[in-house]
Amino acid sequence: LLALTILGNNSAIPAYGRNPTAQVVQTNDENYLIDCGEGTQLQLSKYSIKRSKINKIFISHLHGDHYFGLIGLISSMGLIGRTNDLHIYAPAPLEQILHLHLQAANTTLPYQLYFHALKEEGEIANDKKISVKAFKVNHRIECFGFLFTEKKNPRKILPERAKAYEIPEAYYGELQKGKDYTTKKGTIISNEDVTEAATDARCYAYCADTIYDETIIPKIKGAHLIYHETTYLKDLEERAAARFHCTTVQAGNIAKLAGVEKLLIGHFSSKYELLDDFLAETKTVFENTELALEGACFKI
Amino acid sequence: LLALTILGNNSAIPAYGRNPTAQVVQTNDENYLIDCGEGTQLQLSKYSIKRSKINKIFISHLHGDHYFGLIGLISSMGLIGRTNDLHIYAPAPLEQILHLHLQAANTTLPYQLYFHALKEEGEIANDKKISVKAFKVNHRIECFGFLFTEKKNPRKILPERAKAYEIPEAYYGELQKGKDYTTKKGTIISNEDVTEAATDARCYAYCADTIYDETIIPKIKGAHLIYHETTYLKDLEERAAARFHCTTVQAGNIAKLAGVEKLLIGHFSSKYELLDDFLAETKTVFENTELALEGACFKI
Numbered sequence: 001l002l003a004l005t006i007l008g009n010n011s012a013i014p015a016y017g018r019n020p021t022a023q024v025v026q027t028n029d030e031n032y033l034i035d036c037g038e039g040t041q042l043q044l045s046k047y048s049i050k051r052s053k054i055n056k057i058f059i060s061h062l063h064g065d066h067y068f069g070l071i072g073l074i075s076s077m078g079l080i081g082r083t084n085d086l087h088i089y090a091p092a093p094l095e096q097i098l099h100l101h102l103q104a105a106n107t108t109l110p111y112q113l114y115f116h117a118l119k120e121e122g123e124i125a126n127d128k129k130i131s132v133k134a135f136k137v138n139h140r141i142e143c144f145g146f147l148f149t150e151k152k153n154p155r156k157i158l159p160e161r162a163k164a165y166e167i168p169e170a171y172y173g174e175l176q177k178g179k180d181y182t183t184k185k186g187t188i189i190s191n192e193d194v195t196e197a198a199t200d201a202r203c204y205a206y207c208a209d210t211i212y213d214e215t216i217i218p219k220i221k222g223a224h225l226i227y228h229e230t231t232y233l234k235d236l237e238e239r240a241a242a243r244f245h246c247t248t249v250q251a252g253n254i255a256k257l258a259g260v261e262k263l264l265i266g267h268f269s270s271k272y273e274l275l276d277d278f279l280a281e282t283k284t285v286f287e288n289t290e291l292a293l294e295g296a297c298f299k300i
Numbered sequence: 301l302l303a304l305t306i307l308g309n310n311s312a313i314p315a316y317g318r319n320p321t322a323q324v325v326q327t328n329d330e331n332y333l334i335d336c337g338e339g340t341q342l343q344l345s346k347y348s349i350k351r352s353k354i355n356k357i358f359i360s361h362l363h364g365d366h367y368f369g370l371i372g373l374i375s376s377m378g379l380i381g382r383t384n385d386l387h388i389y390a391p392a393p394l395e396q397i398l399h400l401h402l403q404a405a406n407t408t409l410p411y412q413l414y415f416h417a418l419k420e421e422g423e424i425a426n427d428k429k430i431s432v433k434a435f436k437v438n439h440r441i442e443c444f445g446f447l448f449t450e451k452k453n454p455r456k457i458l459p460e461r462a463k464a465y466e467i468p469e470a471y472y473g474e475l476q477k478g479k480d481y482t483t484k485k486g487t488i489i490s491n492e493d494v495t496e497a498a499t500d501a502r503c504y505a506y507c508a509d510t511i512y513d514e515t516i517i518p519k520i521k522g523a524h525l526i527y528h529e530t531t532y533l534k535d536l537e538e539r540a541a542a543r544f545h546c547t548t549v550q551a552g553n554i555a556k557l558a559g560v561e562k563l564l565i566g567h568f569s570s571k572y573e574l575l576d577d578f579l580a581e582t583k584t585v586f587e588n589t590e591l592a593l594e595g596a597c598f599k600i
Contacts, residue, residue, distance in 0.1 A: 012379050013380065014341065014342050014376075038338060038339065038341070038369065038372040039342065042338075042339065064375045064401070068368075069338065071364060075364045076312075076313045076314075091404075093404040097400045097404065101397060103393070105364060105441065140406065
């Protein structure tokens with residue numbers, strides 16, 4: 001149900017064919033776009049991800065490699081005649097920038113654009129399938145991570161059992177919520193007798209750009225999948241800190257301390273052509289690590 | 301000396317792997333960038349065009365497919381430590397947009413950015429090798445074409461002849477400007493006797509996005525090479541006019557009436573996958589036409 005597709009993994013300047021940051025969380029119904037570096041609309045086409053299913057876009061911070069592709073995507077959505085609402089969650093200054101771009105082109109979008117300025121931590125979006133929380137991370141400018149949690153499926157009814165107890169179908173909705181059933185004679189039928197547990201709610205944490213900071217651990221604890229930046233290899237820990245970025249080993253530590261299932265690493269500095277060492281170094285700390293390679297799709 | 305490289309030729313929405321508009325006029329010393337659609341910095345890398353030799357950027361108008369890549373290019377130039385001045389010639393509203401983008405990222409560029417707001421027609425840039433004039437074209441929003449004229453080389457001195465007349469070398473600069481020489485005895489040595497004519501000054505006209513408009517003809521008359529948009533094939537003349545664009549046949553007409561040597565066509569609508577008909581239709585009116593294909597380099 002929940003999958004994550006990587007559209008870009010490079011930091012700052014595009015290099016070695018690697019694009020700037022963008023990712024898509026996918027459900028059957030919707031695509032949730034996280035960050036939108038320059039060229040994201042082309043990457044969406046390349047990997048056949050439907051723009052029409054993107055209704056919510058989350059921008060972590062206003063460094064260009066995380067949002068310079070947004071105005072192009074918004075404009076193209078208008079040109080192809082989109083009518084569905086589009087929601088953007090981003091630091092406040094982006095609103096005026098988008099407004100000026102549209103004004104300069106004398107553009108009126110054929111759809112409604114809702115801008116939600118990120119301020120505090122907490123839930124920012126909530127729909128049928130997914131809840132999204134924003135959490136602050138420590139970067140050079142205001143920056144947010146995002147926690148995507150699948151809504152816990154309702155309990156699954158065991159129809160043979162429910163029929164055997166003659167529970168009316170009109171009550172099935174209550175059973176799914178976990179309620180017991182009381183017969184006309186007053187006998188209590190335990191919910192566990194006629195339903196089985198929902199599958200576990202899956203959870204993905206996007207930790208954006210950040211300096212090494214253990215205070216994010218309680219915010220992402222127990223996530224099934226996390227993405228954590230590794231701009232530099234471990235020998236450049238000082239440079240990483242000076243620029244509010246992380247190394248391989250640091251990302252591995254965060255994953256280990258947060259007790260997550262799997263770690264994706266990305267936001268590689270343009271100084272590196274080969275990425276093998278990123279994976280090897282991170283795995284020394286946290287074994288279940290993968291590179292956030294472009295086009296790769298991960299089950300959450 | 302003067303060449304033109306195409307980096308993008310598509311209109312509005314990127315399609316079929318075609319990128320939005322960007323072109324580079326190249327001399328031995330400098331690259332002059334014309335328009336800068338999203339992804340232009342990647343196209344520059346792809347076609348090995350040095351960013352460091354770009355000192356002047358000309359933006360025709362503020363529709364996104366002509367400038368959404370500019371902020372990314374400007375930022376990257378800063379990140380790689382550029383120190384040379386950069387001059388941008390564009391419609392006025394772009395200045396504030398660039399300013400807000402830089403401010404949002406808390407970026408101070410390590411080089412000086414000079415913004416020149418386009419207002420009137422006339423010469424806007426003038427350096428050792430090239431003069432650039434802006435001219436107005438008729439589009440949905442304020443829009444400018446650009447005329448690049450190579451500076452006429454100075455007259456070439458014939459050293460044997462000049463020595464035979466005992467003309468002092470200190471006077472050679474005046475000879476190059478076309479002046480005659482008067483000997484101490486008062487004899488006039490005709491300039492034509494000791495120099496030969498410079499090669500013809502080459503001229504390229506970029507006509508930007510425009511409705512069919514014969515009033516641009518005197519502005520581009522006699523250019524060696526022109527680029528004229530052909531957003532649509534000839535059967536969509538009405539749609540072209542409604543959107544302030546042109547068809548193949550209309551671009552051919554402009555080239556013919558302006559008496560240019562060669563015509564490049566581009567800005568193809570995303571509705572067309574194949575471009576063959578664009579070339580065939582335009583050639584029925586103006587034979588020396590070529591498609592502005594990405595990566596193609598034309599001698600001016």
